[in-house]
Amino acid sequence: MTSTSANNPTNIFPSWIMAVLFCLISTNLDAQKAIERKGASFVKTSLNAYSFYDLLIAGAQGKSDGMTLFQLLDFSAIQGFEAVDLTGYFFPGYPKVPSDDYIYAVKKRAFQLGLDISGTGVRNDFANPDSAKRAADVVLVKAWIDVAVKLGAPVIRVFAGELPKGYENKRAEVATYMAASLKECADYGKLRGVIVGVQNHGDFLQTAEQCLDMVNRVQSDWFGLIVDTGKFLTEDPYLDIEKALPYAVNFQLKESPFGPRSTIKTDLPRLMKIIRKSGYRGYLPIETLQVKGEPRPVPDIPYNPYVLVPQLLKDVKAAIKAEYNL
Numbered sequence: 001m002t003s004t005s006a007n008n009p010t011n012i013f014p015s016w017i018m019a020v021l022f023c024l025i026s027t028n029l030d031a032q033k034a035i036e037r038k039g040a041s042f043v044k045t046s047l048n049a050y051s052f053y054d055l056l057i058a059g060a061q062g063k064s065d066g067m068t069l070f071q072l073l074d075f076s077a078i079q080g081f082e083a084v085d086l087t088g089y090f091f092p093g094y095p096k097v098p099s100d101d102y103i104y105a106v107k108k109r110a111f112q113l114g115l116d117i118s119g120t121g122v123r124n125d126f127a128n129p130d131s132a133k134r135a136a137d138v139v140l141v142k143a144w145i146d147v148a149v150k151l152g153a154p155v156i157r158v159f160a161g162e163l164p165k166g167y168e169n170k171r172a173e174v175a176t177y178m179a180a181s182l183k184e185c186a187d188y189g190k191l192r193g194v195i196v197g198v199q200n201h202g203d204f205l206q207t208a209e210q211c212l213d214m215v216n217r218v219q220s221d222w223f224g225l226i227v228d229t230g231k232f233l234t235e236d237p238y239l240d241i242e243k244a245l246p247y248a249v250n251f252q253l254k255e256s257p258f259g260p261r262s263t264i265k266t267d268l269p270r271l272m273k274i275i276r277k278s279g280y281r282g283y284l285p286i287e288t289l290q291v292k293g294e295p296r297p298v299p300d301i302p303y304n305p306y307v308l309v310p311q312l313l314k315d316v317k318a319a320i321k322a323e324y325n326l
Contacts, residue, residue: 032215034246035224041276043320045313046083046118046285047076048252049090051305053290056090073109079310080317083116085250085285086151088144089123097143103150118283119155119197119250120148126181127161127174127204134181141185141196148194155195155250157226158185160204160214174204179217186223197249199226200240202259206233208243215247229266230254230289238270245278253286255312260289268319276323284320286312 049056049072058066069090076084086106091098110117122144124137141158148156160178167174182198189196198205198214205211211225227248232240237257253271256262275284290303320326 030216030219032219032247033221035249037279037281039281041279041324042281043275043284043324044082044116044118044282045080045316045320046085046116046283047072047079047081047309047313048085048285048287049087051286051288051309053089055305060090060092060094062092069106070109073106073113073115075306076115077113079313081115081313083118083283083285084110085119085121085157085283086117086153087121087157088147091147095122095140097147100150103147107151116283117151117153118285119157120144120151120153121157121199124158125161126159126178127163129164129167129174129177131177134177138181138184142188145185145189145192145194145196149192153194155197155226156189157197157199157250158182159201160198162203175214175217178204179214182214182218182223183220186218186220190220190222195222195224195249196220197224197226199252200228200231200244202228202231202233206231208232208234208240211244212247224249226250226252228252228254229257229271230259232257238267238274241271242274242278245275245280248278248280248282250282251284253284253312253316255288255308260291268315269322272319272323284316286316288312 049069052067052072055067056069056072059068059071060066069086073084088094092102107117122140124141126134126137128134128137141156145156163171163174182196186196198211200206200211205214215223215225225244225247227241227244227250229237229241229252231254234240253266254260255266256264257266258264286309288305288308
């Protein structure tokens with residue numbers, strides 16, 4: 001009987017030894033070079049379309065009580081945003097790519113309103129142990145990278161995915177195949193001129209250390225982090241934000257650093273100091289969130305993005321003005 005251990009060395013060691021070996025190896029990965037930025041820190045406001053999730057989904061389905069992307073663009077211009085982040089979900093027919101006519105109409109309207117398109121994004125799961133499903137999601141990301149090119153969006157946001165059940169002690173295995181999928185996307189992004197950013201979404205990536213480990217695994221200067229200020233699941237998320245900033249390619253600035261159910265508001269002056277100190281130059285897309293199935297932190301105030309978005313924008317602009325002496 002022929003042994004397979006020679007061909008598969010992981011069969012030699014118990015899982016706990018492999019976990020220790022992984023930790024030793026991962027801490028010695030060649031560090032990806034931080035983004036080289038020139039000049040002083042400079043930031044611009046953007047609206048993440050997800051703030052209007054329900055309305056935009058209804059609009060994409062052609063419902064009269066919904067909101068179209070064109071109406072979102074008009075709203076963004078009226079409120080004084082400098083850019084919009086147009087998540088792919090809100091294009092009619094998603095996950096199929098929209099027609100060129102539709103893409104170019106959105107791009108034209110944004111230009112007419114003086115709005116940049118700071119990014120787009122898709123739903124994917126690169127933590128899935130099913131290689132065929134991961135491959136299908138890579139195809140999806142590549143298709144929407146092509147959409148980003150046509151929109152003029154410099155960045156596409158992707159997810160890591162939730163750690164699969166039964167893989168609680170196999171994080172190394174998941175990280176390896178996840179990085180391979182992200183690398184393939186980043187390589188295609190390089191060909192098409194679009195940066196791929198993975199978001200810390202409170203899933204497989206919950207801390208700055210986990211995010212930086214993934215950056216070092218992917219090893220591509222066309223790959224970076226979408227810094228979600230509300231999804232670092234740590235005692236002091238501001239420390240994680242600071243650690244992630246050297247690799248930040250975009251943001252999702254939330255109402256609270258402790259999730260949408262928290263009544264603790266984001267300390268915007270502290271956040272702006274961290275951002276300015278880092279030298280970050282780029283967009284700060286803001287995103288308000290509806291908590292479905294549970295009351296918001298203040299139960300007598302229903303979720304209304306038409307109220308919450310302008311208020312958060314006002315607060316963010318005030319913090320930018322104060323920190324950057326504008």
